[in-house]
Amino acid sequence: MARRTSFDLGEIRRRHPQHFGGLGRDQRSLAIIAGTAFALLVFGMAQLGFFDGKLIRGLGRLAEIAGLMLPPDPGNWAHVRLYVVALFETIAIALLGTLAAAVLAMPLALLAARNVTTARILRFFTRRSLDTIRSVDILVWALIWINVVGLGPFAGALAIMTSDLGSFGKLFSEAIEAADRKPLEGVTSTGGGRILGVRFGILPEVFPVLASQVLYYFESNTRSATTIGIVGAGGIGLQLADAIRTLELQQVSFIILLILAAVTAIDFVSSKLRFAMIGPRAGTTA
């Protein structure tokens, strides 16, 4: 049987004053931070024109556009062929860019790793250059490479290569630094030199980690390869941007579905491969 207990609220309040004293110091400062953040949000929305009717008018038009996008329809078979070819081009761009970046990043990563390169100044400059390369956006690299090799997928592959070089250099050097010292010491103790030490002491240990990172970047590059087409560097992005600009909205939704299907398929295959290489969960934090 449920039994009702009467309790004296005043007594509880006296015994645990900290639960009844209104806002504590921490909560007050939290409230101030939240209030400031909200005020900044409102200020930002006002600055960007959220409150002068543009949003409402635009939403109406957006609904209209969304209606026109359905059902997805490529138009004719020639378009389907064009899009599928462009999709493969995108995947090719991502694959080549990622692999080339991985190959080029390896020596740089060794130069940037603390347990391989002892010259501090060399390590410092390698790291700073990698940081700079990484922080310039891939679209800017694409525009620069378009100046060099002209419009087309080759410029896109080079852009992905350049931009990933920075990321891989950093990730690889971290993986190398995290490697166990003992195999390296073992190789050295049998009389092996530095190069042999890296080849047999470090590489076998870090290779699976590096390979899984390369695969992860391949996945994400298939996504970014769709955007570099917008500035003219080949792939399905070119077709997508054209379709949007000419308002062929049913084709737009068809292309987006195509990209979604391809990305999902690649995600699936590459996550299976990554699990097979280093077990689940590793490599996803990159």
Place this chain on the structure above:
Amino acid sequence: MTSPIAQLPEAQLRPLLAAYEASVRSRRWHTLMIFACVAVAIALSSISAEVSPLKLADNIGRFTSYIFRLFHLENGAFVWTDPAEWYWGLARWLRLLGETLLMAYVGTLLGAAGAFGLSFLAAANVAPSRWLRIVVRRFCELCRTVPVLVFALMFVIAFGLGPMAGVLGVAIHTLGALGKLFSEVVENIDMKPVEGVSSTGAAWPAAMRYGALPQTMSNFVSYTLLRFEINVREGAILGFVGAGGIGQDLIEAIRKFYYSDVSAILVLILVTVAIIDALTTRVRHHLIGIEESH
């Protein structure tokens, strides 16, 4: 001195050696097969992507000269010899940079607010309905797979040129990305507080508010800050498609070959991003510290 290592008799040693040889051979075979597959993939991709090393070798000089010219003014002097000339448009660029930051801020907060609501519907352990969960998950997937730039392109049609298209693009992409991360945070909570609140007869919203939310808040804020960093970078290029921010001046400078302007704007963006990275990293470490001290 005699060797202290015991030698196995020949008859015992031979099968061991043979097994070792066989395992090495099978591994080599494996490696060779993988390399062959990769090589075929590279060859096919090279054809598809119109790779031509000759063209690259012929024109590589243009790349180095481009980078070289980025750091020279119109009159041929190095940019750092005359900072006033290099940053002639500083006032305008700072205003656009401010707009970029506001776009990233508003987009991140709007997206995070949406993701916050969706994450409790999408988490396997607390979702009120299985079908709703699947729908929400697919929706988040769609939002984060379509690149921000594509959203921005479409929103430019609906909302006109200007930062609003960019903000909404950022917000939708953030919704997708954070929706996934937030729901994973919710899936990792300790269920006992939620059960405790439910056992007192509280409805689902109250159970979420008092059982689940307190455990997730610091992670939510930390992920949102991380996303803000990413969105500042994104915001800087949204101007490429006319969706506001500093990108519109950057692409104009690139297209019209105003080399020193390109480097000036790029350096401005890099410095801003670096400062924001440093600030948010400090706040995030602080937040994670709070969580661990509990």
